[in-house]
Amino acid sequence: MEDKLIQKKEILHYIGIGESKLDEIIKKGNFIKPILINGFAYPLYSTSEIKDWIERQKQKRK
Secondary structure, three states: OOOOEEOHHHHHHHHOOOHHHHHHHHHOOOOOOOEOOOOOOOOEEEHHHHHHHHHHHHHHOO
């Protein structure tokens, strides 16, 4: 999978959850850390890191 940097609003579509739930997960420290790039207004997130996070969540259910 090609790694892209996406904004938080794109994560909602990528993993299929609502904004308030994602905010809760981030606030609790249970999500990947954002990438902060000077000159960008919003933090960005790596799609490959998101995919890895999803796989870790799947492993927890076993």
